[in-house]
Amino acid sequence: MEQDTQNPEITVLYQNPFSPVKEISLYIHIPFCTKKCNYCNFYSISYDAKLAQNYIRSLTKEISQYKNKHYTLASIYIGGGTPSLLSFSLLFSLFYAINDTFTISQKSEVTIEVNPASITRDRAQNWKTLGINRVSIGVQSFDDNVLKILGRFHSSKDIKTTVELVKTHCTENISLDLMYGIPGQTLETWMNSLQRAVDLKPKHISSYCLSLERGTPLFDSRNKYSFPPEKLQKDMYYSMLEFLESNDFLQYEISNFSHEGYESRHNISYWKGNEYIGCGASAHSFYNMTRRENISDVERYIINIQNKQSVYGNSKVIPGREYISDMIFLGLRMTKGVSLHYLKSEFGFDILAEYSDTINKFSKLGYLTVEKDHLKLAKKALFVSDEILSEFV
Ligand code: SF4
Known part of the structure; x- marks a missing residue:
């Protein structure tokens, strides 16, 4: 697989799913984390080396089901969970299966999600060897008190080390994920986090307002905290727009900003309503006018693959009119409209x-x-x- 780490061409075309042209995006879900964050309701479980090994074996089998379908990958996104926990040999098996199954476009954007404190120099070098040319780092905040409330595993110091390791040994094409609307956060501390993020010179920043989800530890202990009121959340959002714009970050989606040429091709493809394949427990797919959702249970996922049974939890054929509504709904998220x-x-x-x-x-x-x-x-x-x-x- 060829790499294109510098200023990858980001033109993403609309692709009519009724056409036989099959340039597609691939999402791979790695549902393991060191520890569950207090606010998280994504599907993820504690990392276990043996389970991870069995999971990757099953994942490669699911991927290889797409062999001979002649799909070309415009982008690959290894998300989670915490994919940066995977050893080189597991990631190698995964990338071997991907390369063996699909044609990979020369300009393909290949992203891995990384959490600070789960990276070493060797890991960063290995990602580069595998063709990863974009690293998305789950920073959330530079305020150690806020990180503690979120139940994050890392400190603000780990963030700087992580960015330096990635830049030196893998790629400069780095995205930082940040969060606002967190208990204990003020406009001042939020702007300070943004400044520290920009100081690390990433190419891309994503920023979402904390969403309090039922069933999470943060939801259960919500009465202990004072959450920023909506007026403050709004100030945080619009102050961020102004600040990032003044630092040459172009807003291209409601919550996404980048230097020119570094927009996320993978995400733009979703927002344009293009087709994508999702592999792994709880991954979603949309192709051949059908939405599919894999089962959100690692052990069942592994058993089903072993028994050659379907791993779909749900699937639904999308009528043309519904597809058009989805395209409008998603497309309006982009500033271009x-x-x-x-x-x-x-x-x-x-x-x-x-x-x-x-x-x-x-x-x-x-x-x-x-x-x-x-x-x-x-x-x-x-x-x-x-x-x-x-x-x-
Ligand atoms: S690292 Fe991400 S996926 Fe894992 S628990 Fe935290 S928020 Fe959830």
């Missing part, structure tokens, strides 16, 4: 006519605009986007 011409020419769908009431309502409020060929969210709508986007479903 949704192309009116593309929907009309590819699907004969006139969005301005079909959604005239919704578009008029939000346009009058200054939340939606049509600029040139694109329907897009106005800046003031970005913080309340969920409410607006839900009207397009």
Whole structure:
């Protein structure tokens, strides 16, 4: 697999899923973590070396089911969980299966998610050897008190060491994940975290507001904490936009920012409604107009693969009209918005006519605009986007 670590070309084309062209993205889920974070409701379990070995063996079998289907990968995303916990030999087996099954585009973006404190020089070098050309680091905050509340495994000091190791031994194409709206966070401490993130010179920053999810330790102990009120969360969001813009980060999606040419190709592909294959426990796929969700249980996943049984928990054929709604819902997340011409020419769908009431309502409020060929969210709508986007479903 060829690497392209410097300024990978990021043009991501829309791909009509009805067409036989099969350039596709691949997501691989590694559901192991050192310890569960207090806010996390993703599917992940404690790392166990033997279980991880059996899991990767099963994963390679699931991947190889796509052999001879002639898919070309535009991007590969190894997410989790904490994929950076995997040994070189396990990652090697995984990449061997991927290379053996798919054609990998020369410009393919290959990302691994990494948690600080789970990286060594050898691991970073190994990732480079495997063709990984983008590293996404789960930083969340540079405030040690906030990291403690989140139940993160690392300290703010570990973040700097991690970034340096990745830059020196793997790639400069680094994304940092940050979080705001956390108990104990003030506007000042949030801006301080952003400054420290920018000081590390990443190419990309993703930033999400903490979502308090039922069933998590943080939810159960919520009465112990004082959460930033919505007005403060909003200030945090818009202060971030201003700060990142003044540091040459272009906002290309509600929660994603990058230097020019370093947008996440993999995520843009989702937002454009393109097809993707997800492998591993709890991974999602969308191809051949069908959404599939793998079972969220590592042991059952392994047993099903061993017994040559399906690993799908759910699957649903998506009617064309629903696909178009999904495309609009996802596409509006991008600052560029949704192309009116593309929907009309590819699907004969006139969005301005079909959604005239919704578009008029939000346009009058200054939340939606049509600029040139694109329907897009106005800046003031970005913080309340969920409410607006839900009207397009
Ligand atoms: S590292 Fe990520 S996936 Fe693992 S528990 Fe924490 S938030 Fe969840």
